[in-house]
Amino acid sequence: MGYWFSHVLFKPLRRLARVFLNFTGGFEVKGLENVPKDGAYILASNHLSYSDPVMLLGALPRPVYYMAAKELFDIPVFGKVISFLQAFPVERGKQDLRALVTCQKLLQSGEAVVIYPEGRICQGEGVGKLQAGAALLAIKSKVPIVPVFIVGSDKFLPLGDKWIHFTRKEVRFGKPIYFEEKASKEYIEHSTEELHRAMTELGKK
Numbered sequence: 001m002g003y004w005f006s007h008v009l010f011k012p013l014r015r016l017a018r019v020f021l022n023f024t025g026g027f028e029v030k031g032l033e034n035v036p037k038d039g040a041y042i043l044a045s046n047h048l049s050y051s052d053p054v055m056l057l058g059a060l061p062r063p064v065y066y067m068a069a070k071e072l073f074d075i076p077v078f079g080k081v082i083s084f085l086q087a088f089p090v091e092r093g094k095q096d097l098r099a100l101v102t103c104q105k106l107l108q109s110g111e112a113v114v115i116y117p118e119g120r121i122c123q124g125e126g127v128g129k130l131q132a133g134a135a136l137l138a139i140k141s142k143v144p145i146v147p148v149f150i151v152g153s154d155k156f157l158p159l160g161d162k163w164i165h166f167t168r169k170e171v172r173f174g175k176p177i178y179f180e181e182k183a184s185k186e187y188i189e190h191s192t193e194e195l196h197r198a199m200t201e202l203g204k205k
Contacts, residue, residue: 005086010063017058024156025166029059030205031173035146037061040107041176042141044134044195045148046127046203047116050078051157051164053085055150056114059171064112067099069120092119100137107141114148117195123154127199135191139183144176145195149202172202 021027035043043064045052053066066087073079073089090099106113115134122128127149138145152169177198181187 005084006063014057014060017054021055021058021169024164025152026168027055027058028168028170029173030170031175031202032059032061034173034175035060036112036144036176038110040110040141040143041112042107042134042138042143042145043112043114043148044117044130044145044199045114046150046199047118047121048123048150048154049121049157049159051153052116052150053082053087053114055153055169055171056148057085059173060112062112064114065103065106066114067103067116070096100133103137104141107137107143113137117192121159123159126203127196130192130196130199132188132192135179135195136183136188138177139179139181139188139191144178146176147174147195147198147202148172149174149199151203172205174198174202 018027043056045056056064063086066082066085067090068082068087070089070091072082088099088102090096103113117130117134118128119131134145149172150170151172152167155165155167156169157164177194179191
């Protein structure tokens with residue numbers, strides 16, 4: 001499915017997503033010039049709604065992979081949809097070595113991976129506390145992190161709702177962050193704080 005999605009289905013699905021998002025209240029993308037055109041990188045995004053992957057599908061010019069909570073893959077239909085969109089499972093609340101290895105292999109292959117470093121859906125203003133996994137992966141894989149802030153998806157598909165609402169939506173991309181040092185505990189904490197500041201600043205624009 002990876003080949004078919006990337007080489008055949010991605011472009012028409014991206015156009016369809018953009019039309020759908022614009023029709024349902026409007027959709028805007030800012031800072032797309034900050035996203036590398038090729039090569040491996042991590043997209044670190046806030047997480048407001050189950051519709052966030054659709055926002056990124058409509059915003060990004062290339063296919064990406066998603067790290068998603070393992071239990072989501074057990075939801076009928078929804079689990080199939082996120083698998084189709086190139087999501088792979090991670091167990092929340094603990095260090096999932098299998099997910100980390102999958103992510104590292106994708107990055108080593110030159111792919112882009114979306115991580116929600118808050119670790120869960122966090123509705124409300126601002127950015128919640130970040131887990132250290134995104135920064136750790138970026139440091140160990142020697143790839144940049146692109147901070148992302150999504151606006152409006154919590155109103156478009158609120159948590160617990162089965163139906164979408166017509167509302168304005170926006171995806172903002174910040175400048176890539178490069179981490180140059182080794183993965184010491186202190187540097188991982190510093191890098192996670194730097195990422196949090198970058199995501200928070202995007203939320204203020």
